[in-house]
Each structure stands twice: as C-alpha cells, then as structure tokens.
Amino acid sequence: MPSQFVQDIMGVVTFRNPGEPEFHQAVQEVVESIAPIVVKHPEFIKMRIVERIVEPERQLMFRVPWVDDAGEVQVTRGYRVQFNSAIGPYKGGLRFHPSVYLGIIKFLGFEQVFKNALTTMPIGGGKGGSDFDPKGKSDNEVMRFCQSFMTELYRHVGADVDVPAGDIGVGGREIGYLFGQYKRLTTQFTGVLTGKGIAWGGSLARTEATGYGLIYFVTRMLKSRQVDWDGLRVVVSGSGNVAIYAAQKATDMGANVIAMSDSSGYIYDPDGIKVNTVRVIKEGERGRIREYIDNHPSAEYHDGCQGVWTIPCDVALPCATQNEIDAAAAQTLVRNGCFAVGEGANMPSTNEAISAFRDAGIAFGPAKAANAGGVATSALEMAQNSMRTAWTFEEVDRKLMGIMDDIYDQCIEAAEAYGRPGDLIVGANAASFIKVARAMIDQGLV
Ligand code: NDP
Numbered sequence: 001m002p003s004q005f006v007q008d009i010m011g012v013v014t015f016r017n018p019g020e021p022e023f024h025q026a027v028q029e030v031v032e033s034i035a036p037i038v039v040k041h042p043e044f045i046k047m048r049i050v051e052r053i054v055e056p057e058r059q060l061m062f063r064v065p066w067v068d069d070a071g072e073v074q075v076t077r078g079y080r081v082q083f084n085s086a087i088g089p090y091k092g093g094l095r096f097h098p099s100v101y102l103g104i105i106k107f108l109g110f111e112q113v114f115k116n117a118l119t120t121m122p123i124g125g126g127k128g129g130s131d132f133d134p135k136g137k138s139d140n141e142v143m144r145f146c147q148s149f150m151t152e153l154y155r156h157v158g159a160d161v162d163v164p165a166g167d168i169g170v171g172g173r174e175i176g177y178l179f180g181q182y183k184r185l186t187t188q189f190t191g192v193l194t195g196k197g198i199a200w201g202g203s204l205a206r207t208e209a210t211g212y213g214l215i216y217f218v219t220r221m222l223k224s225r226q227v228d229w230d231g232l233r234v235v236v237s238g239s240g241n242v243a244i245y246a247a248q249k250a251t252d253m254g255a256n257v258i259a260m261s262d263s264s265g266y267i268y269d270p271d272g273i274k275v276n277t278v279r280v281i282k283e284g285e286r287g288r289i290r291e292y293i294d295n296h297p298s299a300e301y302h303d304g305c306q307g308v309w310t311i312p313c314d315v316a317l318p319c320a321t322q323n324e325i326d327a328a329a330a331q332t333l334v335r336n337g338c339f340a341v342g343e344g345a346n347m348p349s350t351n352e353a354i355s356a357f358r359d360a361g362i363a364f365g366p367a368k369a370a371n372a373g374g375v376a377t378s379a380l381e382m383a384q385n386s387m388r389t390a391w392t393f394e395e396v397d398r399k400l401m402g403i404m405d406d407i408y409d410q411c412i413e414a415a416e417a418y419g420r421p422g423d424l425i426v427g428a429n430a431a432s433f434i435k436v437a438r439a440m441i442d443q444g445l446v
Pocket of ligand 1 (some may be wrong): 165210237241261
C-alpha cells in the first residue's frame with residue numbers, strides 16, 4: 001500500500017512537472033519516507049494532503065532585463081515559487097546562478113516548507129532566484145540587475161506576505177540593492193527581506209547562522225555516538241557563506257578542517273585550513289579558492305571540485321550545492337572511514353548516496369534539519385524587525401543553539417514514534433509533514 005501510494009503520487013508529479021528532475025528527486029525522498037505514516041491517517045488521505053502539498057500555491061516567472069557595463073541589453077529570467085503558507089508567510093532564499101530554472105526553485109521551495117516547519121517558527125515555504133550569474137559582474141551590473149528583479153518582485157512580497165533571503169550568489173550586497181529598490185517602489189521600510197545589513201534592520205549572527213547551526217546539529221549527532229569534535233578530520237565542500245562559518249565553528253570546537261572547495265577545485269591542508277584566509281579570499285576579494293596556496297604554500301590545490309570527497313575524513317559537511325555527493329563519492333567516503341555526514345547545502349546527496357550512507361550505518365543529518373539554522377535566524381530577524389529591537393550576537397546565537405537542539409530532538413522523537421529509531425531522515429520528514437498537514441486541515445480546502 002505505501003509503495004503504491006508513492007508510485008501514484010510520483011506519477012502525477014512527473015506528469016505535471018516534466019523535465020524537472022531535481023524537483024522529482026526532492027518529492028520522492030519525502031513521499032517515500034512519509035507514505036507509511038500517511039496511509040495510517042485517513043484524514044490525510046481524504047483531504048488529499050500529499051497531492052496538495054506537492055503542488056505550489058503559486059509560481060511566478062518574469063522577465064528581468066538589465067544593461068551591462070558595455071551598454072548591452074541583457075535578458076534574464078526571475079522566479080518566485082510560493083509553495084506553502086499553512087504555517088506562516090512564505091519564507092526562503094533567492095538563488096542567482098546560471099543553473100537556475102523552475103525545477104531548481106521548486107525543489108528548493110518544496111524542501112523549504114518542511115525545513116521551516118521544523119524550526120518551530122511561524123514561517124511557510126517559498127524560494128526564488130534567477131539565472132543571472134553574479135560571478136565576474138561589476139557592483140554596478142549587480143545593482144542594475146537587482147533593481148530590475150525587484151521592480152517585478154515587489155508586487156508579490158511583503159513583511160507579512162513573503163520574505164525572501166539569500167542563497168547561492170545572493171549575499172549582503174545583493175540583499176542591500178534589492179531592499180533599496182523595494183523601499184523606493186513602496187516607500188516602506190519594512191522587514192521584507194532578511195540578511196539585511198546590521199545598521200538597517202539585519203540581525204547579528206545571521207551571516208554565521210547556517211554554518212553554526214549545522215555544527216550545533218552535528219554536535220548532537222556525534223554526542224549520540226559518544227564522540228566530540230576534538231581532533232576529528234573534517235572535509236567541507238564549498239567556500240561560500242555556509243561553508244565558511246561551518247568550517248570556522250568546527251575549528252572552534254576543536255576539529256581539524258582539512259579540505260574546502262569551490263566550483264573549480266579544492267584545497268587540502270593536513271595541518272588545518274586557516275578559515276580566515278578563505279574568508280578574506282571569498283568574501284572580501286570574491287576570489288578563487290586556489291589563491292589559498294599563495295599564502296599557505298604547504299597546502300595543496302587540485303582542479304575539480306569532486307575530488308574533495310576522496311580525502312579520508314571522519315566527518316563530511318557538503319556545503320556547496322545539490323547532488324554534489326553521488327553514490328560513488330558516498331562509497332569512497334564510507335570506505336575511507338567517514339562516520340558522520342551533515343548536510344549544509346540543500347539536497348547535496350543523491351538518493352543513491354543516502355542509501356549508501358544508510359547501508360553503512362553512518363550518522364546522517366539531512367539538510368532540512370541540519371541547515372535550518374539559517375532560516376530560523378532569518379525568522380529571528382523578522383521578529384526583531386517587528387519588535388523594532390535588536391538582540392546581541394550572544395542572544396541570537398543562544399536562541400539558534402536552542403532551536404537546533406529542538407530540531408534534533410523533534411527528529412529523534414518522530415523517528416522513534418514511527419518505528420525508525422535514530423533515522424534522522426524519517427524523523428525530519430515525519431515531524432515536519434505532520435505539522436504542515438494538520439495546519440492545512442485546520443484551514444480548510446485552500
Ligand atoms: P554561496 O554562494 O555563498 O556559496 C556557494 C559555494 O558553493 C561556493 O563556494 C561555490 O563555488 C560553490 N558552488 C556553487 N555551485 C556549485 C556547483 N554547481 N558545483 C560546485 N560548487 C558549487 O552560497 P551559500 O553558502 O549560501 O549556499 C550553499 C548551499 O547551502 C546551497 O545549497 C544553499 O541552498 C544552502 N543553504 C544556504 C543557506 C544560507 O543561509 N545561505 C541556508 C540553508 C541552505 P564558486 O564560488 O566557485 O561558485
């Protein structure tokens with residue numbers, strides 16, 4: 001019965017959303033783990049909760065024309081998928097990357113619904129972005145693009161409607177330009193975006209939150225196996241916002257971060273990567289990770305980002321992008337003795353990789369739980385904006401730690417309740433699905 005249910009749902013999803021493999025993959029992962037629960041709840045079946053939850057409430061696609069520094073007109077495409085508002089206004093980041101198309105935004109929006117439910121904060125799920133590539137663009141080009149993007153988006157967002165944030169390619173600079181244009185168009189200074197500058201409504205610790213939250217979550221995973229971070233060899237993929245602060249917090253906790261990457265290649269430093277150097281290169285200079293060896297000649301640089309998974313480690317933290325760990329990479333990690341994986345990126349492991357980790361019995365923290373600290377802290381930014389107040393770094397960090405602990409406990413309890421003790425994937429999917437499903441039932445057929 002559960003497998004027939006999965007087949008039926010996937011049949012509709014693939015028919016209705018052709019050519020969107022990432023979205024199919026994200027739905028399959030969730031539906032497979034909740035099917036045994038759904039079939040035991042006739043009210044979920046009767047109200048067609050799963051059929052409704054896989055269908056976005058609204059999908060927006062729009063033209064974003066802008067002029068580059070050479071005076072040439074460029075045409076890019078913008079997206080905002082408002083997936084589910086059962087438990088609060090839509091909330092989720094914007095991704096600017098040439099690989100963006102509707103299927104990527106839908107997979108991210110779908111995941112966001114469940115992640116946001118786990119945070120215990122009142123936020124629904126959404127996601128957006130563009131195929132615009134900020135890499136190599138001047139600040140003025142990025143500004144002109146952001147202004148054009150917001151000139152359409154502003155009609156669809158608002159502090160109580162939909163609150164976007166950053167993601168790949170969208171950091172403080174982009175949020176600033178987007179916010180400025182929103183304010184100009186609406187004459188309102190409201191908390192319509194999170195990840196804002198500290199001087200104009202941003203929250204302390206938001207920049208660090210996803211990476212720090214990931215480490216707080218993995219700390220609980222390790223603790224359940226009576227292990228702490230001291231001396232553990234950690235491989236972190238990516239060198240963006242999530243990767244940098246995960247690497248920094250892991251180092252603070254006593255771990256030895258030996259490798260990091262970007263989309264061109266990876267660095268290996270057996271003595272421990274100096275995270276501050278990476279931060280200066282990537283955040284300050286928008287440079288490439290290979291420049292690290294200019295300052296640290298004992299480290300190695302290798303072309304090709306996939307090689308990072310061949311480095312023997314105890315803990316792997318994929319913090320770059322979707323599907324960066326396939327079955328072969330997962331098997332290599334397991335063979336080399338890796339015993340814990342915490343997903344900082346969204347859907348970084350293919351479903352085959354997850355099976356390999358499960359078969360090997362290693363500790364696995366799925367993205368929607370492990371990287372939820374970013375959006376949780378965005379919700380704390382929204383709370384501070386509504387209250388017209390600002391909390392200290394320590395206060396926000398303490399709340400973040402409490403939220404990550406709570407997410408971990410919810411996952412463990414739900415996994416136990418549904419007969420899969422210790423399985424954080426089942427726990428995360430079950431706990432969040434039930435919360436959203438009940439809210440949808442309470443609100444009638446909408
Ligand atoms: P950034 O843009 O700051 O950094 C992305 C990093 O990943 C860069 O090092 C980039 O390399 C690398 N990367 C991007 N695309 C690819 C690719 N196709 N192949 C290999 N490497 C790639 O993004 P974030 O750190 O914000 O996001 C990273 C991941 O974390 C994403 O999956 C995002 O959805 C997820 N996430 C982010 C949150 C946040 O608060 N920022 C919250 C929760 C999840 P290069 O510099 O060469 O492009």
